[in-house]
Amino acid sequence: MESEPAMPARVAGSYVPPSSPVVAPVPVAADVAGGGPGDGPAGDRAGMAAAGIAAESPAGLPPPGPAIGPGAVEGLGPASTDASPAAAQVPAQAGPAFAVPADVAGRLVAIAAPIAALSFLLPFGSPGGSVVGGGAGGDYLSDWGLAAPSNLVPFALALLLFILAIVPSALAGWLRFGVLPLVLGGGLAAVGWIQLTWPGGYGLGAAVLLVASVLLVGAGALAVRNAATGPRVP
Secondary structure, eight states: OOOOOOOOOOOTTOOOOOOOOOOOOOOOOOOTTTOSTTOHHHHHHHHHHHTTOOOOOGGGOOOOOOOOOTTOBTTTBSOOOSOOHHHHTSOOOOOOSOOOOSSHHHHHHHHHHHHHHHHTTSBOSOTTSBOTTSOBOSSHHHHBGGGSGGGHHHHHHHHHHHHHHHSOOSSOHHIIIIIHHHHHHHHHHHHHHHHHTOTTOOOHHHHHHHHHHHHHHHHHHHHHHHHHHOOOOO
């Protein structure tokens, strides 16, 4: 057997030819069929990292970093998608507390209802006369409409109807401006008419109440007709 020729000794400072670089073997992850902790690209990168070799993506791009959520700011982490507490605490703007009705019937109710309530604060009986349901007259508190305790009910209902007419609510228009004014107007007309024909005489309040009740009945009839057939177009 021939012995291999001995390599010549290298002299310090002499030229050394380049040699092929030694590439460390890349650990291969287990195939999909075999399974194991190295499955998939994540396992390959883990194996490369263990071997001290940087994993590179195709086309020489750097390996993908951790997923960043929408709206993330560098150095601040993923941005929260929730609304800020200050914005969440801002209440929605409420509508107006009072509103003038847009149709003619509603406006008539908004005008006639307070007039009807005001009439009870005026003299109902003639001077020296009496109020129906009250005592003998003689002074203001004996002659005004509220001298009769029974008149407190129509007075309160007139105020309530006025509030319903000017405050937005979920009640239907045919009820607010139709049925309720018709019923209340008829009752107020009866109160005013009885006082006007009372032997003890009548005052200004009874006459004003009768006019206001006629306006309420007319407004209610108009609202009911509009709800049934629609408003008349000129």
